[in-house]
Amino acid sequence: DAKTTQPPSMDCAEGRAANLPCNHSTISGNEYVYWYRQIHSQGPQYIIHGLKNNETNEMASLIITEDRKSSTLILPHATLRDTAVYYCIVRLWSSASKIIFGSGTRLSIRP
Amino acid sequence: DAGVIQSPRHEVTEMGQEVTLRCKPISGHNSLFWYRQTMMRGLELLIYFNNNVPIDDSGMPEDRFSAKMPNASFSTLKIQPSEPRDSAVYFCASSTPGLGVRETQYFGPGTRLLVL
Numbered sequence: 001d002a003k004t005t006q007p008p009s010m011d012c013a014e015g016r017a018a019n020l021p022c023n024h025s026t027i028s029g030n031e032y033v034y035w036y037r038q039i040h041s042q043g044p045q046y047i048i049h050g051l052k053n054n055e056t057n058e059m060a061s062l063i064i065t066e067d068r069k070s071s072t073l074i075l076p077h078a079t080l081r082d083t084a085v086y087y088c089i090v091r092l093w094s095s096a097s098k099i100i101f102g103s104g105t106r107l108s109i110r111p
Numbered sequence: 112d113a114g115v116i117q118s119p120r121h122e123v124t125e126m127g128q129e130v131t132l133r134c135k136p137i138s139g140h141n142s143l144f145w146y147r148q149t150m151m152r153g154l155e156l157l158i159y160f161n162n163n164v165p166i167d168d169s170g171m172p173e174d175r176f177s178a179k180m181p182n183a184s185f186s187t188l189k190i191q192p193s194e195p196r197d198s199a200v201y202f203c204a205s206s207t208p209g210l211g212v213r214e215t216q217y218f219g220p221g222t223r224l225l226v227l
Contacts, residue, residue, distance in 0.1 A: 034215070042200050043218030045114075049127070087154075099144075099216060101154040 004088045004102050009107040018075040020105050021086030025069045031092055033064060033098070035073045037084040044087065044101075047073065064107065083109045115219035117203050121154070124226045129191040132222045135184055136205030144216060145188050146202040147180055154202075160186065193226045 005023040012018040024033065031065040034049040047060045050053055050071075053060045061074040075082055115212050116135040119197040125128055129195040136143050160180045168178070175194070190197055204216040206226040 027117075038154075043221055044216075045218070046215040047216070077140070100156065101146075103153055 003090045003100070004090050006086075006102060006105045008103065009106040009108070011080045011110055012075075014080060016078055016110050018082065018109070019108060020073040020075075020086050020088075021070065022073070023070045024090045027090050029070050030070065031090045033062065033068075033071050034089045034091060035060070036067070036087045036089065036099075036101075037082075038085040038087070038104070039081075039099050047086075060074065078107075078109045080109050080111065083107060083110040115203055115205055115217055117201075117219040117222050119222060119226075120220065120224045123227065124193055125227050126194055127192045127225075129189065130193045130197075130224060130226070131190075132188040132203075132224070133203050134186045134188070134203030134204070134219060136186070137217055138184070140205035140207055140217075141183070142206040142216075143180060143186050144204040144206070146185070146204065146218075147199045149199045150201065155177045157188070193224075199223050216218075 003024055004027055032049050032051050035047040036044040037047055038044045039062055044103055048060050050062045050064055052068055061070060065069045085104040085106050087101050089099055091099055115137055118133045122130060130150045135148055142161050145157040147157055148154045155170055155186050157170045158178045159166055163183060176190055178188045200221045202221045204218045206216045
């Protein structure tokens with residue numbers, strides 16, 4: 001079973017920041033938080049991951065609370081192309097570890 | 112790099128027929144994963160390989176499903192005999208070797224299977 005809880009859907013105005021929350025209260029010390037997204041009819045796409053520090057890349061920022069029980073994915077300037085299902089996942093850092101996808105958050109960007 | 116390549120992209124078959132899905136991982140990746148996605152069950156991991164060896168096949172639905180990875184550049188997922196409930200999108204993913212902190216899975220475009 002997935003170890004994360006996400007709202008089933010959210011919406012955001014184009015050009016604004018989209019903040020997607022995720023709860024992972026049972027995360028263990030050696031588990032990372034990963035975010036993927038799936039645009040309609042495509043395979044999931046990696047966005048970002050982190051352990052305990054906040055992370056930023058060209059796609060998004062990841063804010064992890066100090067107790068690591070929750071995190072927020074931030075898309076700083078949402079565009080229509082960011083409409084997708086966003087999955088928050090916790091997993092071991094081993095390259096052979098599997099990903100268990102939950103139901104994700106369906107993000108809709110409105111013009 | 113062309114990314115993960117899957118074939119066919121679409122498959123329509125009749126119940127009872129054998130179906131073979133193919134995957135070519137990204138060159139240099141040493142882990143390969145097969146997932147299935149349906150509206151009812153979401154995205155499920157079926158099986159994954161590390162260095163061509165099956166590591167965890169606990170997600171394979173039943174004996175009708177089998178997967179092989181004869182070499183580092185090719186894997187197959189076979190369904191024999193197929194049933195209508197096998198209709199789904201099947202994704203293959205591969206991941207980079209070594210340092211887990213940099214590892215991420217890259218997904219193919221998927222094979223859309225319809226069993227009539």
